[in-house]
Amino acid sequence: MVSSPNPNKNILRNFLSVGFIQAAGLALPLLTIPYLLKVLGAEGFGTISLALAFTTLFVVLTDYGYNFIGTRQIARLKNDPEAVNKVFSTMLSAQVWLTIGGFLIFVISVFLVPDFYEHHMVFMATFGIVIGSTLLPTWFFQGMEKFTTLHWIIFASRALYTAMVFVLVQDKNDLLWVPVLNSSTTIAAGVFGLLLLLFRYNLQFTFSPFKEVLQSLKEGFNLFVSAISTTSIQQLPIIVLGLFTTETIVGYYSFADKIILVFRLATQVLSTVVFPKAVLISQQSFMEIRKFLLRIEKWSVPLLFIASLFLYFLPEILQLTAPQYVNHVVRRLLKIMALLPPVYMLKLTTEQMLIAFDLTALYRKIMLISLLVNIVILILLTWQFNYSGTAIAVVLTEVIIFLAMRRKWKIAEQTSTLAG
Template identity: 30%
Template sequence: MLTLPFTQVLQGVLKRRIFKNFLSLTFYQIANYIFPLVTIPYLSRVLGAEKFGLVMFAHSLILYFNILTDYGFNLSAVREIAVHADNNKKIWEIFNSVVLIKLAFVILTFFILLFLISFFDKFNADYKVYLFAFPAVLGQSLFPIWFFQGMQQMKYITYFSIITKLTYIVLIFTFVKNSSDYLLVPLFNSVSAIGSGVLTFLISVYNFKLKIYIPSFEKIKFYLIDGWYVFLSQVSMQLFNSANILLLGLLADNKSVAYFAGADKIIKAFNYLAVPIVNAIFPYVGGLFKRSKNEAFKFLKVIIRTFAPIFLTVSLFIFIFSEKICIVFLGEEFTNSSAVLRILSLVPFFVFMNNIFGTQILINLGCKRNYAMVFIISGVFNIVLIMLLVWKFKYIGVAISSFFAEFIVVSGMYYFAKKEGFKIL
């Protein structure tokens, strides 16, 4: 029972599939996010602030394309797969519908990229960077993490993520030697993404004996509608995520992008500590909500009491040692990034809490509209505040805006979670 002491609760959880899934997700996050961060200290020094900023700007554009192709399926499709895990025909329907929608969005985003390169000097001047970076969108669309997570079989994804990311690291350290090699960075990232996407797609089809076919228009329409509000929330989330770098690149210089992006990479590394926790418990919490809302709330309170102090400690560590972290991680040229890091030091704690209130509670309770509304409001607020601050304060202004946007998210998610009956105390 969830009323037992935490040690007994943990012992029970260890016996379940959720723990194995947690371990797989942890190693997946290390491979997908932490491994590439190994190259950041090297790239920031080898490329210099100017080219490093350009590469980060291109990467932020690709992240937007990935959000479009993901279309919220990393939450909505996970839920559908988890619910119908024992129904092969339903699994085939979900898999084929999601993959077809994703590939259609890949084609759409490629035409958007061609439009930007053709009609805007900012993109035309460095068009090779964007063309070399784009294949990563295709790789991401083929990468069926949503399927494996819903089936709670993350080990397959983890193995190949580790292999492909290690390949990326080796390629970077072997071939990128000076600032003139900056084009190799997006190219190698694309090679890694394509390799990982194709291999895991084939494994999902082979190991789970999936039947590939073109689903009916009605089925495709259903999954488009089902993922709509999650998609809106993900797009809005990027309004205070990738949009920060995108707007900096459009309204300021590449060095400002580099200073903010460097600190942002560090913050995201700490943010990702929460990802394996919240992703691993998501299907399990969904099952608890189906049985009893109170049971799910009790479990989530245990999670908060266990991990919230850890993330507060992490935030304090970032604030105190921000300058040393930037010098070690990015190099002497990036000491300006320490101010950004200090401003954003509470963000890892905010991200963990907003995942509990938003993903675990609102999404599992079907409150997708409220979930999306919070991100839309915070995203619009972030864009407006950036436009007011970036002209005078550049990367510092963007950091201030990003902090307040994150605060709005965690406050808004808790407000709606509380309306559903959840209270921290």
């Protein structure tokens, strides 16, 4: 049995440490948003956001759910260097092949979709973030619980990106510099992080046999479907808006979404810190993991309800302090999406319970069905109510996912398998 004398204290320390670094890393690029809106205009900012939203789907393709399954395996095997090295080589090999295959699909998609092809240079330059993401095995850092190291690397790349944007992007003709800088700094972070792992943990990367790669992909399939579904739900609103409305509306939506992202990041940081602990505690008993996650929910959800109130009244605050960054579109979007922060947290704790107990097939099913529902209501509501419909669809989808997960968990809780 794994003992954990004071897991909450360690989690709080890691959360504050990682949260501070990630908050700083997020705040830096956020500083560029008003600047880019001013220099490139809402239309140019919308073009960049559309390319980034589409490319993010391929980041998730190459990640393949390893941020969960890789973290879980490394956390369980970290005292066995030989086993750790094998997991590292196999998963990184799989990610390399996925990157190559993803690039081919990406290129074909960009050249086939007229709205994408119109800005094909921006899209192609943005794909570099996929390469950088592959090079930086975040799941390894997380499994080893080296959160601070990982996020200092990410922070440094974000700081460099932010500084270079202010230096090199001076007018609308410099639009291409934004994805180029984003990709190049992400790749630099990936190269540095990978070299650091190789030397610090004495890892020796070799391409794994294709049979082992396929087995790894098979093991991660449920979480991959769940991850691609989750990211699609987050990125499809921008893509659908790009197809149904104008790039200017996409720009305004992206601005509002970046504000919401601050609160989504808080739950993602907590997920990063909590998951390795949840895996270890899940080896004790179902009741222990349940109590552990519900304690986190008890203090975090009320804080995020306060965040929701802040978001709801943020347009009025911006109107007084920075009126140039708020209009009727941004105001409406923020008021609708103000409901999201506590829903993100409730969904996170339930998600952690499902994954910690290897209920990944159930998790995959929920996310896949939710994605299909999201596509339908997103298209219908955007077509009927424009950007307001998009925001309503986002909130409805997140609530549906949470309710479905919590219901399935309560059913699973009653089974003899989990009770034992």
